[in-house]
Amino acid sequence: MAEMPICRWGIVATGGISEQFVRDLLMSDWPEKKANHIIQAIGSSSLEKCKSFAATCVTPAKPAVQPALYGSYQEVYDDKNVDCVYIGTPHSFHKRNCLDAIEAGKNILCEKPFALNATEAEEVFAAAKEKGVFVMEAFWTRFYPLIKTLQRLLHEERKLGTIYRTFCDFGLDIDISSLPETSRYKDPALGAGSLLDIGIYSITWGLMTLSPETGDNAEQPDVSSTQTVIDGVDVASQVLLHFRSTGRQGICTSTTTFECMHPFARLEGSEGRILVDGSTPSSPRSFTFYPKDGGKEERYEFEKPGKGFWWEADAVAQDLQAGRKQNQTMPWAETLRVLSIMDGVRKRSGTRFPVDAW
Ligand SMILES: NC(=O)C1=CN([C@@H]2O[C@H](COP(=O)(O)OP(=O)(O)OC[C@H]3O[C@@H](n4cnc5c(N)ncnc54)[C@H](OP(=O)(O)O)[C@@H]3O)[C@@H](O)[C@H]2O)C=CC1
Numbered sequence: 336m337a338e339m340p341i342c343r344w345g346i347v348a349t350g351g352i353s354e355q356f357v358r359d360l361l362m363s364d365w366p367e368k369k370a371n372h373i374i375q376a377i378g379s380s381s382l383e384k385c386k387s388f389a390a391t392c393v394t395p396a397k398p399a400v401q402p403a404l405y406g407s408y409q410e411v412y413d414d415k416n417v418d419c420v421y422i423g424t425p426h427s428f429h430k431r432n433c434l435d436a437i438e439a440g441k442n443i444l445c446e447k448p449f450a451l452n453a454t455e456a457e458e459v460f461a462a463a464k465e466k467g468v469f470v471m472e473a474f475w476t477r478f479y480p481l482i483k484t485l486q487r488l489l490h491e492e493r494k495l496g497t498i499y500r501t502f503c504d505f506g507l508d509i510d511i512s513s514l515p516e517t518s519r520y521k522d523p524a525l526g527a528g529s530l531l532d533i534g535i536y537s538i539t540w541g542l543m544t545l546s547p548e549t550g551d552n553a554e555q556p557d558v559s560s561t562q563t564v565i566d567g568v569d570v571a572s573q574v575l576l577h578f579r580s581t582g583r584q585g586i587c588t589s590t591t592t593f594e595c596m597h598p599f600a601r602l603e604g605s606e607g608r609i610l611v612d613g614s615t616p617s618s619p620r621s622f623t624f625y626p627k628d629g630g631k632e633e634r635y636e637f638e639k640p641g642k643g644f645w646w647e648a649d650a651v652a653q654d655l656q657a658g659r660k661q662n663q664t665m666p667w668a669e670t671l672r673v674l675s676i677m678d679g680v681r682k683r684s685g686t687r688f689p690v691d692a693w
């Protein structure tokens with residue numbers, strides 16, 4: 336058996352998600368741990384900010400290795416001791432950050448959405464292929480043991496019999512008008528909008544539960560959609576997926592105007608239904624199977640100390656150890672599959688980013 340890999344991370348940006356990621360990786364143990372992680376370097380727009388981030392999230396964990404602290408992202412890319420760069424900037428910077436890291440020969444785990452549109456993502460993947468580095472979208476939810484169990488029950492054990500429909504809603508109550516103009520929830524230049532931020536999870540739930548394959552082998556569903564747009568920012572999206580080969584339908588909704596109800600997802604099939612719950616669709620904790628014949632319900636609960644970012648991080652460490660350039664759970668083609676669905680949704684409602692070609 337291969338030794339447990341060690342991954343030395345370079346963290347790019349010191350915002351909310353970087354803090355959660357770093358705190359998780361500095362935990363000593365978690366369920367099904369498959370790798371060890373070192374926070375090797377941190378880069379920020381300012382050295383002061385970087386130091387303050389490290390004092391808050393790294394120092395209290397007393398790690399054996401103290402990270403190098405930088406007042407720029409480039410120094411992280413250039414740090415010879417960094418195996419993989421984690422990118423936690425707002426969406427609109429992902430492409431630039433990825434290209435810079437690739438240029439320096441670094442492997443990458445980049446936050447969701449991987450880019451503003453599929454064209455941007457293709458550019459990054461082409462550069463990664465050319466340079467021979469690993470790149471993955473940090474779609475953490477897909478790496479939860481809950482998801483793996485659910486997919487096995489649905490697609491291998493046929494727990495629901497013939498799958499008919501999936502409903503998933505991700506709602507957050509965000510008073511966008513009260514936020515500063517520079518907020519990533521408000522500024523279209525930063526990729527603001529409910530679809531790319533949280534609608535991506537509802538679409539992913541539709542794909543994961545209705546379609547057994549991922550990436551290149553997966554069916555691309557027909558899509559219809561509408562969006563509500565206020566001040567150039569979509570605040571509500573409904574995306575309907577239709578898989579021609581099976582007739583399965585996904586009703587995938589999201590909004591920043593209202594917190595979603597719980598359970599947040601319902602899967603229907605010929606043998607019954609499954610309700611999925613957790614704090615948000617990004618972080619599911621349990622699901623319950625209700626048989627159609629009125630038999631006894633079956634509940635599945637999953638332990639999750641911390642936030643649960645280590646599962647994706649472990650997967651990256653294992654891929655790097657094995658010399659893989661893509662991850663099987665979140666391959667490049669799957670990132671493109673989701674982005675092209677979201678491109679279509681935005682095209683239909685006319686929500687454009689400055690970089691969109693249409
Ligand atoms: N997987 C998940 O569950 C989550 C994923 N995300 C994703 O992570 C990304 C970042 O989100 P989040 O951490 O909430 O964002 P924050 O606004 O909290 O932080 C973003 C950081 O990016 C850096 N940055 C660089 N340029 C800018 C700029 N012009 N405006 C704002 N920030 C800038 C800053 O760090 P510095 O100054 O140090 O360079 C800033 O702190 C998004 O793409 C989002 O979709 C977010 C939340 C949850």
Ligand SMILES: O=C1OC[C@@H](O)[C@H](O)[C@H]1O
Nearest residue numbers: 352447507532533615617
């Ligand atoms: O990925 C995310 O999940 C949780 C949300 O709060 C956040 O806005 C989003 O980026």
